[in-house]
Amino acid sequence: MARERDGWAHMELEGVSLGDTRRNERAKTLLTRLAEKPTASIPHACRSWSETLGAYRFMENPAFEWRDILQPHWQRTQDRMGEHEVVLCIQDTTELDFNGQDVAGLGPLNYEARRGMYLHPTYAVSTDRVGLGVLDAWMWAREPKDADGKRGGIKESTRWIEGYERIAELASKLPTTRLVYVADREADIAELMRRADELGTPADWLIRSTHNRSLDDSEKLWQKVGKTDVAGEIQFVMAARAGQKARMVKQALRMKRVTLRCGLTVTCVIATEIDSPVGVKPVEWRLLTNRIPTGRDDLVELIDWYRARWEVEIYFHVLKNGC
Numbered sequence: 001m002a003r004e005r006d007g008w009a010h011m012e013l014e015g016v017s018l019g020d021t022r023r024n025e026r027a028k029t030l031l032t033r034l035a036e037k038p039t040a041s042i043p044h045a046c047r048s049w050s051e052t053l054g055a056y057r058f059m060e061n062p063a064f065e066w067r068d069i070l071q072p073h074w075q076r077t078q079d080r081m082g083e084h085e086v087v088l089c090i091q092d093t094t095e096l097d098f099n100g101q102d103v104a105g106l107g108p109l110n111y112e113a114r115r116g117m118y119l120h121p122t123y124a125v126s127t128d129r130v131g132l133g134v135l136d137a138w139m140w141a142r143e144p145k146d147a148d149g150k151r152g153g154i155k156e157s158t159r160w161i162e163g164y165e166r167i168a169e170l171a172s173k174l175p176t177t178r179l180v181y182v183a184d185r186e187a188d189i190a191e192l193m194r195r196a197d198e199l200g201t202p203a204d205w206l207i208r209s210t211h212n213r214s215l216d217d218s219e220k221l222w223q224k225v226g227k228t229d230v231a232g233e234i235q236f237v238m239a240a241r242a243g244q245k246a247r248m249v250k251q252a253l254r255m256k257r258v259t260l261r262c263g264l265t266v267t268c269v270i271a272t273e274i275d276s277p278v279g280v281k282p283v284e285w286r287l288l289t290n291r292i293p294t295g296r297d298d299l300v301e302l303i304d305w306y307r308a309r310w311e312v313e314i315y316f317h318v319l320k321n322g323c
Contacts, residue, residue: 009035015072018064026058027069039321070134077124077133078170084126086178088305089135089203090312091163091187093120096139096320107141117141119319120159122167123312127304131311136166160187161195164205171202179203182309185210188288190262197264201290206305209268209286214261222286225256225268232296234271234303238283239310249283250274253299257292267292271303 009031016024029051037045046052081087095109097116106115121137138159143152164181171179181196181203188210196205213221230252240246251271259265267289273282287306293299 007032012076013069013072015075016069017071018068020063023058023061023064026054030055030058038318066139070137073133074135077135078173080132081124081170081177081179082174084132084177086127086180087132087174088125088127088180088182088308089167090123090125090309091120091160091181091183092123092309092312092316093118093159093186094316094320095119105141108144109142112144120163121312121315122163123315125308125311127308129308129311131315135170136163138162157186157189157191160189161192164192164196164203165199168196168199168202180305181205182207182305184208184309190260190264193264193266193288193290194262196290204289204291206287206289206291206302208306209288216259216261216263221258221260221268222270224258225254225270225286228254228256231255231293232299233274234300236304236307244280247277247280249276251283251285251303253296253303255293255299266290269293269299269302 010028013024013028013031016027018024018027030046033045033047033051033055034040034042042055043052046055095116096119097109097114098106099109099115101115103115106117108114109116109118117139118141119137119139122135124132124135126132140153145151160183163183167179167181179202183206185208187207192207193205196203209221211221212223215221215224232253233250234253235248235250238247238249251273253269253271255267255269257265257267269285269287269289271283271285271287273284276282285303285306287302289302291298291302293302
């Protein structure tokens with residue numbers, strides 16, 4: 001037991017406060033067991049029947065919620081972030097599929113008959129891809145559609161804006177660390193960019209563009225940037241994906257500072273693959289950011305930061321399937 005109390009789980013949950021000393025210790029023990037056997041069920045991860053019963057009682061206890069358990073981990077994550085000059089704060093959403101299980105509080109997933117919840121965390125990663133921990137999370141169940149096909153509840157796009165706000169608040173606590181909000185196309189929301197501007201952009205942001213927005217001169221964003229000269233090139237290995245082997249990718253980089261019709265001034269970076277293999281769709285990323293690159297090295301850095309988004313996919317895989 002002494003060795004366990006010196007282990008990772010006990011240190012990560014040091015200071016957890018669930019209203020009872022025994023609950024605090026149960027949380028640390030249960031995390032230790034699940035970390036030892038991440039793909040096992042609770043009965044197989046626990047070392048005895050009494051420990052298994054204790055684990056189920058712990059999870060059914062209404063005296064605390066998941067945020068209370070994660071509170072010390074959030075603090076440890078912030079501590080680790082303070083050791084780095086730049087930290088990428090990656091946001092994304094994943095499904096927690098409980099279809100066919102007798103669980104209260106579920107809602108529809110990608111179609112109404114499929115049941116589960118959604119999880120939207122902020123995952124902190126160093127620029128050299130070291131996972132530092134989870135900063136916060138939204139978790140919710142969608143409401144069913146009504147007779148008119150409309151769904152009630154909070155507007156789901158709010159989670160992206162609130163996510164930036166929390167990172168902006170954290171920036172003041174980490175004055176020697178640059179925080180970069182990184183998100184995919186679902187975060188291409190004018191309200192998010194406007195909110196960052198209102199706050200004085202205490203954290204940088206880097207978002208994949210999904211809207212070919214109109215500019216203040218009536219041109220379209222992607223076409224305007226696409227007409228600029230190539231500012232540099234980047235080469236990297238694209239990891240293997242479903243149906244595709246890992247391969248080398250070379251991209252030409254273009255960028256331009258533009259003013260959107262809504263009045264926001266942003267930088268758009270377009271990275272377009274050169275000489276892609278026959279029959280393979282070229283890899284092209286269109287990114288928006290508040291930052292102003294001054295040359296090729298800055299552009300490469302932005303692409304490298306965006307590519308770190310893959311780390312949150314790995315986190316989701318481990319979360320739902322184990323190591």
